[in-house]
Amino acid sequence: MSLKVLAEYFILLDGTERPIPRSVDYERQRFYYSGKKGEHTVKNNLIINKEKKVLFLSSTVEGSMHDKALADEMELLFPPEGVLMQDLGFLGYSPDKVKVVMPEKKPKNQELCDEDKAFNQLVSSMRVTVEHAISGIKRLRTVQEKIRLRIEEIHDKVMLIACGLHNLRIEYRNLS
Numbered sequence: 001m002s003l004k005v006l007a008e009y010f011i012l013l014d015g016t017e018r019p020i021p022r023s024v025d026y027e028r029q030r031f032y033y034s035g036k037k038g039e040h041t042v043k044n045n046l047i048i049n050k051e052k053k054v055l056f057l058s059s060t061v062e063g064s065m066h067d068k069a070l071a072d073e074m075e076l077l078f079p080p081e082g083v084l085m086q087d088l089g090f091l092g093y094s095p096d097k098v099k100v101v102m103p104e105k106k107p108k109n110q111e112l113c114d115e116d117k118a119f120n121q122l123v124s125s126m127r128v129t130v131e132h133a134i135s136g137i138k139r140l141r142t143v144q145e146k147i148r149l150r151i152e153e154i155h156d157k158v159m160l161i162a163c164g165l166h167n168l169r170i171e172y173r174n175l176s
Contacts, residue, residue, distance in 0.1 A: 010083040010101075011055065012048045012130035013090060015067040016138075017041040019146045020155065034063030042155050045070050046163075052133040053170050054163040060156045068093045085127055137166045 022040050023029050034041040041063025047056035058074055067089040078084055078098040085101045086093065094100045103123045104116040112120070138144040140162040147154060 010050055010085050010126065011078065012050075012127060012133075013045065013071065013084055013086045014048070014127075014130045014134065015043055015045045015070065015089060016134050017043045017063050018143060018155070018159070020063075021146050021148055032062050032064070036063075043067075043070065044159055045074065046130070046134065046137075047076070048130050048133045050129060051170060051174070052129055052136065053167050054133065054137070057160060057163050060153075060159060085123065085130075087127065133166065136169065137162045140165060 017034060017036075018041060020032060020040050020042055023032065029040065032040040032042065034043075042060045043063050043065060044060055045056075045058040045067060046054055048054055056076070058070055061070055068091065071090055071093045076095060078095055080097040083099045083101055084095065088102060088105060091102070091105070101123060103120040104112060106112050137159075140158075142158050143162040147158060
């Protein structure tokens with residue numbers, strides 16, 4: 001079965017980081033510091049379908065946690081005929097009974113062959129859907145910028161509301 005035929009049943013998995021204010025407590029600072037972004041962040045993993053609708057939002061965790069480690073913690077079940085598209089941040093994550101599609105990794109000190117480059121281009125053209133969905137969620141600026149509220153679990157609630165508003169926008173866009 002070709003990748004284009006499988007694209008009918010694909011779901012996308014990706015992670016997103018959001019900045020938070022730096023805590024005055026040294027241990028909390030170290031806990032939430034993301035070396036990748038160079039600031040203090042929280043992270044969520046999202047599962048999105050081809051219509052850019054959010055199907056699943058993980059709980060909010062510290063920004064230093066790796067995407068694959070968070071995916072392993074979630075213990076998700078996928079439909080057996082589905083295709084899970086993910087980026088190289090999930091290298092090694094392969095749930096049961098689902099076809100996993102990832103871009104080819106460039107070998108050390110070598111270049112990718114033309115066939116692998118074409119495959120990566122095809123995969124990235126389908127994976128751009130998840131990036132557009134994340135940007136649609138972050139259209140709610142409260143998610144994109146630092147939330148200075150000191151309320152417990154506020155980051156979870158704001159992200160959940162942003163995902164709900166994004167899904168509502170997608171649903172009404174498809175009606176017209």
